[in-house]
Amino acid sequence: MLSRTIQHSLRRSAAAFTKPLTAATSPHLQTRTYAQQPPKDSTPAESEPILPTDATASPLENASTTTRDPPQDAAEQPGPSTGSRSRSKTGGDGLPRSAYVSSTDRRRNAMAKYSAYAALLGLVGGTLYLGRDLEPDEKEVHPTIGSGWDEFFVRVKARSNDFMSFYNEPPFDKLLPDPIPEYGRPYTLVIALEDLMIHSSWSREHGWRIAKRPGLDYFLAYLFQYYEVIVFTNQPEAMAAPILQKVDQQPGYIMFPLFRAHTRYVDGKYVKDLNYLNRDLSKVVMLETNPDAWSANPDNTVKLPPWKGDANDRDLVALIPFLEYIAAMGVKDVRPIIKDFEGTHIPTEFARREELIRMQLRKELGQKKTKSKGPPSWMVSALGMRPKDDQEEDVKTFMDLARERGQQSYLTNQKHLESHREDMLREQQQAEKEMAEQMKTSLSKIFTEGLPKQPGQ
Structure with a gap:
């Protein structure tokens, strides 16, 4: 009996909970559907659907009342929260930009990064290595540089x-071998090649x-x-050597050629430093047209204007009396003489000074002739001799006599060379052939026996 009563009560309670709520049972509740708007900060794709609040709505009614358009792609219509940041990090189809980098590019980027790290590490290590304390042989070259961190960068700069x-x-x-005393030429003449001995020009017609x-x-x-x-030139040997072979043919008056490798490179300029010649600078004369080349030894340089290819030029030959005077007089130091003629046209100025000396000599000889007694002119004529006038007696100076000896020696040498030219050409060809054979032998020995060992090994 009791159990039936309990079952009846449970049925009534269940019926009360399952009964629909209406306006009659609950006057405060109304059957409305709230269509909630999405927040302004979110996109339609991010907002959640709002279900109806009608408790009596069936599942089918809920599905029909909440039907919406499908969400649009965020990449096509970005909201305020995504902005340009999403566009910069993604491609046109919404993928990140890293998805477009190939594996080869990744390896290249990694290699570049590792190379930069290695270069930085090498720079730091090299700086530390250069800044170490000086070795005993380095202290002899840099005796004023000490040790310690205070002079770290001084050692780096010195090394x-x-x-x-x-x-x-x-x-x-x-640059030159030791001079031979028996050679008989105590003076050295250094001549520039470009715009002094030769002139190069280019044209569309001839190149x-x-x-x-x-x-x-x-x-x-x-x-x-x-x-x-x-001959000292700042051109490379490969370019200048063939030109010198054409300029200085048999017998070869140029003793030693020097090229760009023998110059000093200072501030982007090629300097012909005569201190490396292994010659006494008081006996060295350099003919140069480039101010950069003579910057190390301006006192030894005869500064000449560049020759631009004028076929009627005679300045080079006109310079011979001045250079002959230096050698014939046996001057101890050529630098004061070159300094004395600086800023002048040397051939013209030297000829003017030589004429002044000749005039002074004429005057002195004329005064001596008035005091001295000699045979009269008629007696000289009777003996079959032609009397010399005053001008013929006093016209020759010391340089005139030296020039006569030089001309005679030049003609004798030219005659000797002309008569033995074939023999000299034959000897030169034989020497070139022997040199080529020696080079072949040396190369073959290197390939078969290896590099030659140092003496004593």
């Missing part, structure tokens, strides 16, 4: 300059053409009697 000097300085401390200065052969042959002739 860096020493390293760069290997490329900026000449390859040897002595590159090289002209040799008028009188160059006579200039070299005549001064070869007094000077050790050196």
